[in-house]
Amino acid sequence: MTVDSIVNDMRILGIDPALSITGYGVIDQIHSRLHLVEAGIVKTKSNFPLPARLEEIYKGIFKIVKNLAPDCMILEKLYVHYRHPTTAYVLGQARGIICLISAEANLSLFEYGATRVKKVIVGRGLASKTQIQRMVTGILGLTKLPKYQDVTDALALAIAHSYIAKSKRHLNKTKQFNTVNL
Numbered sequence: 001m002t003v004d005s006i007v008n009d010m011r012i013l014g015i016d017p018a019l020s021i022t023g024y025g026v027i028d029q030i031h032s033r034l035h036l037v038e039a040g041i042v043k044t045k046s047n048f049p050l051p052a053r054l055e056e057i058y059k060g061i062f063k064i065v066k067n068l069a070p071d072c073m074i075l076e077k078l079y080v081h082y083r084h085p086t087t088a089y090v091l092g093q094a095r096g097i098i099c100l101i102s103a104e105a106n107l108s109l110f111e112y113g114a115t116r117v118k119k120v121i122v123g124r125g126l127a128s129k130t131q132i133q134r135m136v137t138g139i140l141g142l143t144k145l146p147k148y149q150d151v152t153d154a155l156a157l158a159i160a161h162s163y164i165a166k167s168k169r170h171l172n173k174t175k176q177f178n179t180v181n182l
Contacts, residue, residue, distance in 0.1 A: 009028070009029060009030050010028075010029050010071040010072065010162070010165075011026060011029075011037065011068065011069065011070045011071050012026070012027050012028075012029065012070060012071065012072055012074060012158040012161055012162055013025075013026050013064065013065065013068070013070035013073045013074065013107075013158065014026075014027075014073075014074045014153075014154040014155055014156070014157030014158030014159075014161070015061065015073065015074065015075055015098055015154055015157070016076060016150045016151075016153035016154040016157065017057075017075065017076075017091065017094040017095045017098050018091065018094060018150065019044060019050075019053055019054075019057075019090050019091070019093075019094050020043065020044060020046060021041050021042075021043050021044075021148060021150050022041060022042040022043075022057055022060070022061070022094065022098075022150065023039075023040075023041050023148055023149075023150025023151040023152070023153055024038075024039065024041070024042065024061065024064055024151070024154045025038075025039040025151060025154040025155035025157075025158050026038045026064070026068050026070060026158070027140070027155065027158045027159065029162045032166065034139060034140060034159060034162060035140070036140045036141075036142065036155075037068060038064075038068060039146060039151045039154065039155055040151065041148050041150055041151060042056065042057055042060030042061060044056045044057060050090075050093070054093060054094065057094055057097050058097045058100070058101065061097070061098055061101050062101050062104075065101055065105050065107065066105075070107060071107070071108070072107055072108040072109070072110060072161070073098070073101075073102045073107045073108070073109050073110070074109075074110050074111070074112065074157040074158055074160075074161045075095060075098065075099075075111050075157070076111070076112065076113070076114055076117065076153070076157055077111045077112060077113045078091060078092065078095060079113065079114060110161055112160055112161070112164070116160070117156050117157055117160040118132060118156075120159075120160040120163050120164060121135050121139075121156050121159060121160055122135050129149060129152070132152060132153070132156050133145050133146070133149070133152045135156075136152050136155045136156050136159065139159055140155065140159075
């Protein structure tokens with residue numbers, strides 16, 4: 001499935017992957033309105049061996065996909081500073097597990113860079129975490145800020161995808177209209 005083929009109503013799963021705390025957020029887009037379905041974390045214990053932690057992430061995200069039946073999954077593009085190559089290695093493994101679930105569930109997987117998500121949500125690619133948190137809270141009509149930044153980031157990914165998909169659909173309709181009326 002491409003962004004162009006998505007219908008107006010959809011359930012979007014945003015995931016902020018990490019080995020310790022993986023944040024997730026599921027939203028429904030119904031007639032251009034966004035509604036929070038569920039958000040939370042999958043937490044692993046740092047004293048457990050890596051395979052057990054990856055299995056915990058797999059089980060947690062798989063259960064979310066099975067129970068909430070999203071139409072698509074959104075991940076943040078991997079960005080790691082050159083001074084921390086181990087972070088890329090560990091994060092890559094957690095992301096790999098999540099990508100596997102996407103493939104097994106036959107879910108479309110979309111990835112966006114952090115700067116793009118911030119620009120879509122706040123209007124500035126260099127927005128602070130606090131600005132993102134406040135915008136996500138406002139957009140979804142939440143009464144309080146999410147407890148974990150990982151949850152906020154996951155919800156921001158889902159919201160950004162809904163806006164990006166909507167603008168792509170609008171562009172395609174405009175192109176079709178212009179082609180027909182030439």
